Amino acid sequence: MIDCKKKKYGISEELCEKIKERDKRCIYCDKEFKEYPYSDKATIEHMDTPSVKNPEEWRVGICCHSCNASRKGKNEDWDTWFESDFCKKRKINKDTVAQFVKDYRKRIQGEVKNDPVRNVRQE
Numbered sequence: 001m002i003d004c005k006k007k008k009y010g011i012s013e014e015l016c017e018k019i020k021e022r023d024k025r026c027i028y029c030d031k032e033f034k035e036y037p038y039s040d041k042a043t044i045e046h047m048d049t050p051s052v053k054n055p056e057e058w059r060v061g062i063c064c065h066s067c068n069a070s071r072k073g074k075n076e077d078w079d080t081w082f083e084s085d086f087c088k089k090r091k092i093n094k095d096t097v098a099q100f101v102k103d104y105r106k107r108i109q110g111e112v113k114n115d116p117v118r119n120v121r122q123e
């Protein structure tokens with residue numbers, strides 16, 4: 001499991017503990033995290049490029065190593081990723097992902113009216 005005391009994830013210990021509490025399984029494939037094999041290991045997932053520089057609770061999650069590796073280079077390109085062989089094989093799509101991912105996508109698409117999280121940031 002993620003050890004929030006190890007500061008190698010680029011996020012604060014506080015944020016790390018918060019998302020650990022929320023994401024108990026992979027946010028994409030719903031896999032249970034394990035130390036072995038490596039592909040089942042929990043990893044910090046930055047949902048998009050801005051979240052790397054500015055990690056916030058609504059755009060940082062925890063996913064398994066295989067999902068994270070598969071998402072590399074497709075950060076904002078969700079449709080391409082959902083259409084990939086990786087997702088098709090594992091039956092991952094916009095409806096099967098964790099609520100956190102659905103909420104994130106709604107926010108990004110501007111579908112959350114008077115969104116307190118994004119509005120605060122944009123002011």
Ligand SMILES: [Zn+2]
Nearest residue numbers: 026029064067
């Ligand atoms: Zn996964």
